[in-house]
Amino acid sequence: MEKAAENVEIAVLGGVGFNSYMEFESQPVHTPYGEVTAYLTLLKGKRIALIPRHAGKNHIPPHKINYRANIWAVHALGARSVISTNSVGSMRGHSVGSFVVLDDFIDFTRNRPSTFYDDTTVHVDVSEPYCPEISEALRNALGKQGISYTTGIYACTEGPRFETRAEIRMMSQFADVVGMTGVPEVILAKELSLCYASLAIVTNQACGMTSQKLTADEVTEVVGKAQDAIFEIIVDTIENIQETRNCRCRFAKEGACL
Template sequence: MLGIIGGSGLYQIDGIKILDEIAIETPFGEPSDKYIITEYEGRKVVFLPRHGKGHKYPPHLINFRANIWGFRKLGVNKILSISAVGGINPSLKPGDFVISDQFIDFTKSRVQTFYEGVCSKNDDTEIKDEVSEFLKNKRVVHIDVTNPFCPEMRDVLIKVCDKNNFPFHQKCVYAATEGPRLETSAEIKFLGLIGADIVGMTLVPEIVLARELKMHFASISVVTNLAAGISQNRLTSDEVVEMMKEKNEQIKTVVLDFIENLPERFNCECENVLKGAAI
Protein backbone atom coordinates (compact mmCIF):
# COMPACT_ATOMS: atom_id res chain seq x y z
CA MET A 1 0.00 0.00 0.00
CA LEU A 2 1.14 3.54 -0.78
CA GLY A 3 1.59 6.31 1.76
CA ILE A 4 1.96 9.96 0.76
CA ILE A 5 3.55 12.59 3.00
CA GLY A 6 2.95 16.21 2.10
CA GLY A 7 1.02 19.33 2.98
CA SER A 8 -2.39 19.61 4.57
CA GLY A 9 -5.29 19.00 2.19
CA LEU A 10 -3.23 17.18 -0.42
CA TYR A 11 -5.71 14.32 -0.23
CA GLN A 12 -8.60 16.66 -1.20
CA ILE A 13 -8.41 15.84 -4.91
CA ASP A 14 -11.33 15.11 -7.23
CA GLY A 15 -11.60 11.35 -7.63
CA ILE A 16 -10.02 10.46 -4.30
CA LYS A 17 -12.56 9.07 -1.85
CA ILE A 18 -11.84 9.63 1.86
CA LEU A 19 -12.69 6.48 3.79
CA ASP A 20 -11.49 7.29 7.30
CA GLU A 21 -9.21 9.37 9.50
CA ILE A 22 -7.22 7.34 12.02
CA ALA A 23 -5.21 8.47 15.04
CA ILE A 24 -2.29 6.11 15.62
CA GLU A 25 -0.33 5.52 18.82
CA THR A 26 3.27 4.41 18.43
CA PRO A 27 6.13 3.45 20.78
CA PHE A 28 7.82 6.64 19.55
CA GLY A 29 5.07 9.07 20.46
CA GLU A 30 2.35 10.73 18.42
CA PRO A 31 2.56 11.24 14.65
CA SER A 32 2.10 14.72 13.20
CA ASP A 33 -1.63 14.17 12.70
CA LYS A 34 -4.30 11.62 11.86
CA TYR A 35 -3.72 9.38 8.85
CA ILE A 36 -6.21 9.94 6.04
CA ILE A 37 -7.29 6.62 4.53
CA THR A 38 -8.44 7.08 0.94
CA GLU A 39 -9.28 5.12 -2.18
CA TYR A 40 -8.56 5.98 -5.79
CA GLU A 41 -9.21 3.73 -8.80
CA GLY A 42 -9.64 0.76 -6.49
CA ARG A 43 -6.34 1.38 -4.67
CA LYS A 44 -6.04 2.38 -1.03
CA VAL A 45 -3.69 5.29 -0.33
CA VAL A 46 -2.78 6.72 3.08
CA PHE A 47 -2.04 10.46 3.41
CA LEU A 48 -0.30 12.22 6.30
CA PRO A 49 0.32 15.98 6.62
CA ARG A 50 4.01 16.10 7.58
CA HIS A 51 3.76 19.27 9.67
CA GLY A 52 0.26 18.50 10.93
CA LYS A 53 -2.90 20.27 9.78
CA GLY A 54 -2.33 23.99 9.94
CA HIS A 55 1.45 23.51 9.87
CA LYS A 56 1.81 22.98 13.63
CA TYR A 57 5.31 21.50 13.76
CA PRO A 58 8.52 23.12 12.50
CA PRO A 59 10.92 20.78 10.64
CA HIS A 60 13.20 20.08 13.61
CA LEU A 61 10.27 19.09 15.85
CA ILE A 62 8.48 16.70 13.48
CA ASN A 63 8.22 13.27 15.08
CA PHE A 64 9.62 11.45 12.06
CA ARG A 65 9.86 8.07 13.81
CA ALA A 66 6.21 8.15 14.86
CA ASN A 67 5.15 9.25 11.36
CA ILE A 68 6.96 6.42 9.59
CA TRP A 69 6.05 3.82 12.22
CA GLY A 70 2.38 4.76 11.91
CA PHE A 71 2.56 3.97 8.20
CA ARG A 72 4.00 0.55 9.07
CA LYS A 73 1.10 -0.16 11.45
CA LEU A 74 -1.33 0.63 8.63
CA GLY A 75 0.38 -1.75 6.20
CA VAL A 76 2.11 0.88 4.04
CA ASN A 77 5.26 -0.34 2.28
CA LYS A 78 5.76 2.48 -0.24
CA ILE A 79 6.09 6.18 0.57
CA LEU A 80 5.98 9.20 -1.74
CA SER A 81 7.34 12.36 -0.16
CA ILE A 82 6.27 15.78 -1.48
CA SER A 83 8.09 18.90 -0.30
CA ALA A 84 9.25 22.45 -1.00
CA VAL A 85 12.97 23.15 -1.54
CA GLY A 86 15.34 25.97 -2.37
CA GLY A 87 17.33 25.88 -5.60
CA ILE A 88 21.14 25.82 -5.48
CA ASN A 89 22.04 24.55 -8.95
CA PRO A 90 21.82 27.50 -11.38
CA SER A 91 19.95 25.33 -13.90
CA LEU A 92 16.96 25.14 -11.54
CA LYS A 93 14.15 27.68 -11.66
CA PRO A 94 11.32 28.42 -9.21
CA GLY A 95 8.41 26.17 -10.12
CA ASP A 96 10.55 23.28 -11.37
CA PHE A 97 9.93 19.77 -10.04
CA VAL A 98 12.93 17.83 -8.74
CA ILE A 99 13.13 14.05 -8.38
CA SER A 100 16.11 13.52 -6.09
CA ASP A 101 18.44 10.57 -6.48
CA GLN A 102 20.88 11.32 -3.61
CA PHE A 103 21.02 13.30 -0.38
CA ILE A 104 23.58 14.94 1.89
CA ASP A 105 22.65 15.17 5.57
CA PHE A 106 23.43 18.28 7.60
CA THR A 107 20.73 17.84 10.25
CA LYS A 108 21.98 17.98 13.82
CA SER A 109 19.51 16.86 16.48
CA ARG A 110 17.20 14.30 14.90
CA VAL A 111 16.97 10.65 15.87
CA GLN A 112 17.70 8.69 12.69
CA THR A 113 17.09 5.07 13.65
CA PHE A 114 14.57 2.68 15.16
CA TYR A 115 17.36 0.29 16.13
CA GLU A 116 18.93 1.60 19.33
CA GLY A 117 20.42 -1.62 20.66
CA VAL A 118 19.62 -2.14 24.33
CA CYS A 119 17.48 1.02 24.26
CA SER A 120 15.26 -0.17 21.39
CA LYS A 121 11.49 0.10 21.76
CA ASN A 122 9.35 -3.01 21.36
CA ASP A 123 7.45 -3.59 18.12
CA ASP A 124 3.76 -2.93 18.78
CA THR A 125 2.59 -4.29 15.42
CA GLU A 126 1.57 -7.84 14.58
CA ILE A 127 4.00 -7.98 11.68
CA LYS A 128 6.57 -10.76 11.97
CA ASP A 129 9.60 -9.81 9.95
CA GLU A 130 13.24 -8.74 10.29
CA VAL A 131 12.17 -5.43 11.81
CA SER A 132 10.31 -7.08 14.69
CA GLU A 133 13.11 -9.61 15.15
CA PHE A 134 15.82 -6.94 15.32
CA LEU A 135 13.84 -4.81 17.79
CA LYS A 136 12.96 -7.77 19.98
CA ASN A 137 16.58 -8.91 20.15
CA LYS A 138 17.92 -5.37 20.66
CA ARG A 139 20.10 -5.55 17.57
CA VAL A 140 22.29 -2.72 16.30
CA VAL A 141 21.64 -2.13 12.59
CA HIS A 142 23.64 -0.31 9.90
CA ILE A 143 21.67 -0.02 6.66
CA ASP A 144 23.16 0.63 3.24
CA VAL A 145 22.13 3.93 1.65
CA THR A 146 24.37 3.86 -1.41
CA ASN A 147 21.26 4.38 -3.53
CA PRO A 148 18.65 5.63 -1.03
CA PHE A 149 15.67 6.18 -3.35
CA CYS A 150 13.56 3.42 -4.89
CA PRO A 151 14.44 3.23 -8.61
CA GLU A 152 11.02 1.85 -9.53
CA MET A 153 9.16 4.73 -7.89
CA ARG A 154 11.57 7.30 -9.33
CA ASP A 155 10.96 5.87 -12.78
CA VAL A 156 7.20 6.34 -12.40
CA LEU A 157 7.68 9.95 -11.26
CA ILE A 158 9.94 10.66 -14.24
CA LYS A 159 7.39 9.24 -16.68
CA VAL A 160 4.53 11.16 -15.05
CA CYS A 161 6.35 14.51 -15.24
CA ASP A 162 7.50 13.81 -18.79
CA LYS A 163 3.99 12.84 -19.95
CA ASN A 164 2.49 16.03 -18.53
CA ASN A 165 5.29 18.26 -19.88
CA PHE A 166 6.04 19.59 -16.41
CA PRO A 167 9.50 21.19 -16.01
CA PHE A 168 11.51 18.70 -13.97
CA HIS A 169 15.00 17.44 -13.15
CA GLN A 170 15.59 13.75 -12.50
CA LYS A 171 19.11 13.60 -11.05
CA CYS A 172 19.55 15.98 -8.13
CA VAL A 173 21.24 15.92 -4.74
CA TYR A 174 19.09 17.09 -1.83
CA ALA A 175 20.98 18.77 1.04
CA ALA A 176 19.05 18.36 4.28
CA THR A 177 19.53 21.11 6.88
CA GLU A 178 18.23 21.40 10.42
CA GLY A 179 16.10 24.53 10.27
CA PRO A 180 13.86 26.17 11.09
CA ARG A 181 16.06 29.11 10.06
CA LEU A 182 17.03 29.42 6.43
CA GLU A 183 20.64 28.96 5.40
CA THR A 184 23.35 31.61 5.14
CA SER A 185 24.78 32.47 1.72
CA ALA A 186 28.10 30.95 2.84
CA GLU A 187 26.36 27.67 3.72
CA ILE A 188 24.64 27.57 0.33
CA LYS A 189 27.95 28.27 -1.43
CA PHE A 190 29.51 25.37 0.50
CA LEU A 191 26.61 23.04 -0.29
CA GLY A 192 26.92 23.89 -3.97
CA LEU A 193 30.66 23.20 -3.93
CA ILE A 194 30.11 19.69 -2.53
CA GLY A 195 27.48 18.82 -5.12
CA ALA A 196 24.09 19.76 -3.66
CA ASP A 197 21.44 20.88 -6.15
CA ILE A 198 18.61 21.71 -3.76
CA VAL A 199 18.20 22.37 -0.04
CA GLY A 200 15.37 21.45 2.29
CA MET A 201 14.59 20.53 5.90
CA THR A 202 12.44 17.39 5.86
CA LEU A 203 13.91 14.57 3.75
CA VAL A 204 16.21 13.35 6.51
CA PRO A 205 15.55 11.34 8.61
CA GLU A 206 12.25 10.58 6.87
CA ILE A 207 13.88 8.55 4.08
CA VAL A 208 16.35 6.82 6.40
CA LEU A 209 13.63 5.64 8.77
CA ALA A 210 11.44 4.39 5.93
CA ARG A 211 14.38 2.48 4.52
CA GLU A 212 15.04 0.91 7.94
CA LEU A 213 11.53 -0.54 7.74
CA LYS A 214 12.20 -1.96 4.24
CA MET A 215 9.87 0.57 2.60
CA HIS A 216 10.21 1.83 -0.95
CA PHE A 217 10.70 5.60 -0.90
CA ALA A 218 10.72 8.36 -3.52
CA SER A 219 10.70 12.14 -3.28
CA ILE A 220 9.39 14.87 -5.54
CA SER A 221 10.09 18.48 -4.60
CA VAL A 222 9.05 21.86 -5.90
CA VAL A 223 11.73 24.55 -6.18
CA THR A 224 9.88 27.38 -4.47
CA ASN A 225 12.70 29.92 -4.51
CA LEU A 226 16.41 30.32 -5.16
CA ALA A 227 18.56 29.70 -2.10
CA ALA A 228 20.43 32.33 -0.07
CA GLY A 229 23.08 34.22 -2.00
CA ILE A 230 21.72 32.93 -5.31
CA SER A 231 18.49 34.87 -4.99
CA GLN A 232 19.05 38.62 -5.10
CA ASN A 233 16.14 39.17 -2.72
CA ARG A 234 15.50 38.61 0.97
CA LEU A 235 14.02 35.13 1.42
CA THR A 236 10.54 34.81 2.93
CA SER A 237 8.11 32.06 3.85
CA ASP A 238 5.48 33.91 1.84
CA GLU A 239 7.17 33.08 -1.47
CA VAL A 240 7.33 29.41 -0.50
CA VAL A 241 3.62 29.30 0.32
CA GLU A 242 2.69 31.21 -2.84
CA MET A 243 4.71 28.94 -5.13
CA MET A 244 3.23 25.79 -3.58
CA LYS A 245 -0.26 27.26 -4.14
CA GLU A 246 0.67 28.06 -7.73
CA LYS A 247 1.86 24.48 -8.29
CA ASN A 248 -1.06 22.89 -6.44
CA GLU A 249 -2.94 21.63 -9.51
CA GLN A 250 0.23 20.19 -11.06
CA ILE A 251 1.10 18.46 -7.77
CA LYS A 252 -2.37 16.90 -7.68
CA THR A 253 -1.92 15.70 -11.28
CA VAL A 254 1.41 14.12 -10.32
CA VAL A 255 -0.23 12.38 -7.34
CA LEU A 256 -3.12 10.92 -9.36
CA ASP A 257 -0.94 9.79 -12.27
CA PHE A 258 1.59 8.32 -9.86
CA ILE A 259 -1.08 6.27 -8.08
CA GLU A 260 -2.50 5.03 -11.40
CA ASN A 261 0.88 3.99 -12.81
CA LEU A 262 2.52 2.50 -9.72
CA PRO A 263 3.18 -1.20 -10.42
CA GLU A 264 1.97 -3.85 -7.99
CA ARG A 265 5.36 -5.59 -7.91
CA PHE A 266 8.77 -3.96 -7.93
CA ASN A 267 12.04 -5.27 -9.31
CA CYS A 268 14.42 -3.54 -6.88
CA GLU A 269 16.47 -4.22 -3.76
CA CYS A 270 14.66 -1.92 -1.32
CA GLU A 271 13.04 -4.73 0.64
CA ASN A 272 16.39 -6.50 1.09
CA VAL A 273 18.06 -3.60 2.90
CA LEU A 274 18.12 -5.41 6.28
CA LYS A 275 19.87 -8.51 4.99
CA GLY A 276 23.31 -8.57 6.58
CA ALA A 277 22.74 -5.18 8.23
CA ALA A 278 22.45 -6.28 11.88
CA ILE A 279 25.32 -6.89 14.30
Protein backbone atom coordinates in the same frame (compact mmCIF):
# COMPACT_ATOMS: atom_id res chain seq x y z
CA MET B 1 4.15 -5.54 13.81
CA GLU B 2 0.37 -5.55 13.75
CA LYS B 3 -1.12 -4.40 10.46
CA ALA B 4 -4.17 -2.16 10.33
CA ALA B 5 -7.34 -3.56 8.80
CA GLU B 6 -7.32 -0.91 6.07
CA ASN B 7 -4.48 -2.68 4.20
CA VAL B 8 -3.06 0.57 2.88
CA GLU B 9 -0.92 0.12 -0.23
CA ILE B 10 0.77 3.50 -0.65
CA ALA B 11 1.47 6.40 1.71
CA VAL B 12 1.95 10.04 0.75
CA LEU B 13 4.01 12.10 3.18
CA GLY B 14 3.88 15.87 3.14
CA GLY B 15 0.38 16.75 2.10
CA VAL B 16 1.35 19.17 -0.66
CA GLY B 17 -1.23 18.87 -3.42
CA PHE B 18 -3.92 17.47 -1.14
CA ASN B 19 -5.87 20.55 -0.07
CA SER B 20 -8.97 18.49 0.72
CA TYR B 21 -7.32 15.77 2.80
CA MET B 22 -9.40 16.75 5.82
CA GLU B 23 -12.36 15.29 3.92
CA PHE B 24 -10.66 11.88 3.87
CA GLU B 25 -11.35 9.24 6.51
CA SER B 26 -9.11 10.07 9.45
CA GLN B 27 -7.58 7.33 11.56
CA PRO B 28 -5.30 7.59 14.56
CA VAL B 29 -2.30 5.27 14.38
CA HIS B 30 -0.62 4.43 17.67
CA THR B 31 3.14 3.99 17.47
CA PRO B 32 5.92 3.58 20.06
CA TYR B 33 6.90 7.18 19.24
CA GLY B 34 3.51 8.83 19.57
CA GLU B 35 0.16 8.99 17.82
CA VAL B 36 -0.11 9.89 14.14
CA THR B 37 -3.28 10.87 12.30
CA ALA B 38 -3.50 9.30 8.86
CA TYR B 39 -6.09 10.30 6.27
CA LEU B 40 -7.32 7.36 4.20
CA THR B 41 -8.90 7.37 0.76
CA LEU B 42 -9.12 5.40 -2.48
CA LEU B 43 -7.20 6.63 -5.54
CA LYS B 44 -7.13 4.67 -8.78
CA GLY B 45 -8.53 1.68 -6.93
CA LYS B 46 -5.72 1.71 -4.37
CA ARG B 47 -5.99 2.37 -0.65
CA ILE B 48 -3.91 5.47 0.13
CA ALA B 49 -2.81 6.99 3.43
CA LEU B 50 -1.89 10.65 3.56
CA ILE B 51 0.20 11.80 6.51
CA PRO B 52 0.61 15.61 6.61
CA ARG B 53 4.11 16.18 7.86
CA HIS B 54 3.49 19.56 9.50
CA ALA B 55 -0.05 18.93 10.76
CA GLY B 56 -0.80 19.75 14.38
CA LYS B 57 -2.44 22.39 16.52
CA ASN B 58 0.08 24.73 14.95
CA HIS B 59 2.32 24.20 11.91
CA ILE B 60 5.02 21.81 13.17
CA PRO B 61 8.51 23.15 12.32
CA PRO B 62 10.85 20.79 10.45
CA HIS B 63 13.19 20.14 13.37
CA LYS B 64 10.25 19.11 15.58
CA ILE B 65 8.49 16.70 13.20
CA ASN B 66 8.10 13.23 14.68
CA TYR B 67 9.71 11.44 11.76
CA ARG B 68 9.95 8.08 13.52
CA ALA B 69 6.25 8.09 14.38
CA ASN B 70 5.28 9.01 10.82
CA ILE B 71 7.33 6.26 9.17
CA TRP B 72 6.34 3.68 11.77
CA ALA B 73 2.70 4.58 11.09
CA VAL B 74 3.20 4.02 7.35
CA HIS B 75 4.48 0.53 8.01
CA ALA B 76 1.82 -0.21 10.64
CA LEU B 77 -0.88 0.64 8.11
CA GLY B 78 0.55 -1.97 5.76
CA ALA B 79 1.96 0.36 3.11
CA ARG B 80 5.16 -0.69 1.37
CA SER B 81 5.53 2.33 -0.93
CA VAL B 82 5.96 5.97 0.07
CA ILE B 83 5.78 9.12 -2.03
CA SER B 84 7.23 12.14 -0.27
CA THR B 85 6.64 15.73 -1.33
CA ASN B 86 9.25 18.31 -0.33
CA SER B 87 9.71 22.03 -0.83
CA VAL B 88 13.29 22.94 -1.75
CA GLY B 89 15.51 25.85 -2.58
CA SER B 90 17.62 25.62 -5.71
CA MET B 91 21.41 25.90 -5.60
CA ARG B 92 21.74 25.27 -9.36
CA GLY B 93 19.39 27.83 -10.88
CA HIS B 94 16.32 25.63 -11.31
CA SER B 95 13.32 27.78 -12.11
CA VAL B 96 10.87 28.42 -9.30
CA GLY B 97 7.90 26.09 -9.66
CA SER B 98 9.88 23.36 -11.42
CA PHE B 99 10.32 19.87 -10.02
CA VAL B 100 13.24 17.69 -8.97
CA VAL B 101 13.04 13.91 -8.55
CA LEU B 102 15.65 13.21 -5.88
CA ASP B 103 18.26 10.54 -6.48
CA ASP B 104 20.61 10.99 -3.49
CA PHE B 105 20.99 13.05 -0.33
CA ILE B 106 23.51 14.65 2.02
CA ASP B 107 22.57 14.95 5.69
CA PHE B 108 23.42 18.19 7.48
CA THR B 109 20.89 17.71 10.29
CA ARG B 110 22.16 17.59 13.87
CA ASN B 111 19.54 16.88 16.51
CA ARG B 112 17.03 14.49 14.94
CA PRO B 113 16.67 10.82 15.89
CA SER B 114 17.61 9.12 12.64
CA THR B 115 17.20 5.43 13.47
CA PHE B 116 14.72 3.05 15.06
CA TYR B 117 17.65 1.12 16.51
CA ASP B 118 18.96 2.94 19.58
CA ASP B 119 20.08 -0.18 21.43
CA THR B 120 21.42 -2.36 18.62
CA THR B 121 23.79 -1.66 15.75
CA VAL B 122 22.14 -1.59 12.33
CA HIS B 123 24.11 -0.25 9.36
CA VAL B 124 21.27 0.08 6.85
CA ASP B 125 22.23 0.28 3.18
CA VAL B 126 21.49 3.66 1.57
CA SER B 127 23.53 3.22 -1.60
CA GLU B 128 20.23 3.67 -3.46
CA PRO B 129 18.20 5.81 -1.02
CA TYR B 130 15.27 6.57 -3.33
CA CYS B 131 13.30 3.74 -4.86
CA PRO B 132 14.14 3.54 -8.59
CA GLU B 133 10.71 2.16 -9.48
CA ILE B 134 8.71 4.91 -7.78
CA SER B 135 11.17 7.52 -9.05
CA GLU B 136 10.65 6.26 -12.59
CA ALA B 137 6.88 6.47 -12.11
CA LEU B 138 7.28 10.08 -10.92
CA ARG B 139 9.43 10.97 -13.93
CA ASN B 140 6.92 9.36 -16.30
CA ALA B 141 4.07 11.28 -14.69
CA LEU B 142 5.95 14.56 -15.03
CA GLY B 143 6.82 13.83 -18.64
CA LYS B 144 3.25 12.87 -19.48
CA GLN B 145 2.09 16.28 -18.30
CA GLY B 146 4.89 18.11 -20.07
CA ILE B 147 6.19 19.50 -16.77
CA SER B 148 9.78 20.65 -16.48
CA TYR B 149 11.87 18.54 -14.10
CA THR B 150 15.39 17.36 -13.35
CA THR B 151 16.96 14.79 -11.07
CA GLY B 152 19.35 15.78 -8.35
CA ILE B 153 20.98 15.53 -4.95
CA TYR B 154 19.18 16.86 -1.88
CA ALA B 155 20.96 18.54 1.03
CA CYS B 156 18.95 18.47 4.25
CA THR B 157 19.60 21.09 6.92
CA GLU B 158 18.33 21.27 10.48
CA GLY B 159 16.27 24.44 10.21
CA PRO B 160 14.06 26.12 11.05
CA ARG B 161 16.14 29.08 9.85
CA PHE B 162 17.11 29.44 6.23
CA GLU B 163 20.72 28.71 5.32
CA THR B 164 23.47 31.34 5.15
CA ARG B 165 25.22 32.38 1.94
CA ALA B 166 28.37 30.60 3.09
CA GLU B 167 26.47 27.39 3.80
CA ILE B 168 24.85 27.48 0.36
CA ARG B 169 28.23 28.07 -1.31
CA MET B 170 29.58 25.01 0.49
CA MET B 171 26.59 22.75 -0.12
CA SER B 172 26.26 23.76 -3.76
CA GLN B 173 29.59 22.02 -4.38
CA PHE B 174 27.91 18.70 -3.59
CA ALA B 175 24.13 19.04 -3.98
CA ASP B 176 21.52 20.56 -6.28
CA VAL B 177 18.72 21.55 -3.92
CA VAL B 178 18.32 22.19 -0.20
CA GLY B 179 15.45 21.51 2.19
CA MET B 180 14.64 20.68 5.81
CA THR B 181 12.27 17.69 5.82
CA GLY B 182 13.67 14.85 3.70
CA VAL B 183 16.01 13.43 6.33
CA PRO B 184 15.71 11.28 8.43
CA GLU B 185 12.51 10.19 6.65
CA VAL B 186 14.35 8.45 3.85
CA ILE B 187 16.70 6.67 6.28
CA LEU B 188 13.88 5.47 8.51
CA ALA B 189 12.01 4.18 5.47
CA LYS B 190 15.06 2.12 4.53
CA GLU B 191 15.23 0.64 8.02
CA LEU B 192 11.70 -0.68 7.53
CA SER B 193 12.47 -1.90 3.99
CA LEU B 194 9.96 0.50 2.43
CA CYS B 195 10.12 1.84 -1.10
CA TYR B 196 10.50 5.62 -0.74
CA ALA B 197 10.84 8.33 -3.37
CA SER B 198 10.58 12.11 -3.28
CA LEU B 199 9.02 14.72 -5.53
CA ALA B 200 10.62 18.07 -4.70
CA ILE B 201 9.20 21.40 -5.84
CA VAL B 202 11.53 24.37 -6.17
CA THR B 203 9.98 27.19 -4.18
CA ASN B 204 12.86 29.66 -4.16
CA GLN B 205 16.46 30.30 -5.10
CA ALA B 206 18.69 29.45 -2.14
CA CYS B 207 20.35 32.16 -0.07
CA GLY B 208 22.91 34.17 -2.03
CA MET B 209 21.68 32.92 -5.40
CA THR B 210 19.73 36.16 -5.80
CA SER B 211 19.80 39.54 -4.06
CA GLN B 212 16.30 39.04 -2.68
CA LYS B 213 15.49 38.25 0.93
CA LEU B 214 14.20 34.72 1.58
CA THR B 215 10.73 34.51 3.10
CA ALA B 216 8.36 31.74 4.14
CA ASP B 217 5.61 33.59 2.28
CA GLU B 218 7.16 32.90 -1.12
CA VAL B 219 7.43 29.20 -0.30
CA THR B 220 3.75 29.06 0.60
CA GLU B 221 2.78 31.02 -2.51
CA VAL B 222 4.64 28.74 -4.93
CA VAL B 223 3.33 25.58 -3.29
CA GLY B 224 -0.21 26.95 -3.40
CA LYS B 225 0.01 27.62 -7.13
CA ALA B 226 1.36 24.13 -7.77
CA GLN B 227 -1.27 22.22 -5.77
CA ASP B 228 -3.24 20.97 -8.76
CA ALA B 229 -0.17 19.89 -10.72
CA ILE B 230 1.30 18.07 -7.73
CA PHE B 231 -1.97 16.24 -7.14
CA GLU B 232 -2.12 15.05 -10.76
CA ILE B 233 1.51 13.91 -10.69
CA ILE B 234 1.00 11.92 -7.52
CA VAL B 235 -2.26 10.35 -8.71
CA ASP B 236 -0.62 9.27 -11.98
CA THR B 237 2.35 7.89 -10.06
CA ILE B 238 0.09 5.96 -7.69
CA GLU B 239 -1.69 4.39 -10.66
CA ASN B 240 1.61 3.12 -12.07
CA ILE B 241 3.26 1.77 -8.93
CA GLN B 242 3.38 -1.98 -9.40
CA GLU B 243 2.14 -4.33 -6.70
CA THR B 244 5.18 -6.58 -7.13
CA ARG B 245 8.40 -4.88 -6.09
CA ASN B 246 11.46 -5.68 -8.21
CA CYS B 247 13.77 -3.08 -6.65
CA ARG B 248 16.36 -3.65 -3.92
CA CYS B 249 14.57 -1.54 -1.30
CA ARG B 250 13.14 -4.60 0.42
CA PHE B 251 16.67 -5.89 1.03
CA ALA B 252 18.10 -2.69 2.57
CA LYS B 253 18.43 -4.22 6.05
CA GLU B 254 19.80 -7.59 4.98
CA GLY B 255 23.26 -8.10 6.48
CA ALA B 256 23.00 -4.78 8.31
CA CYS B 257 22.65 -6.02 11.90
CA LEU B 258 25.64 -6.69 14.13
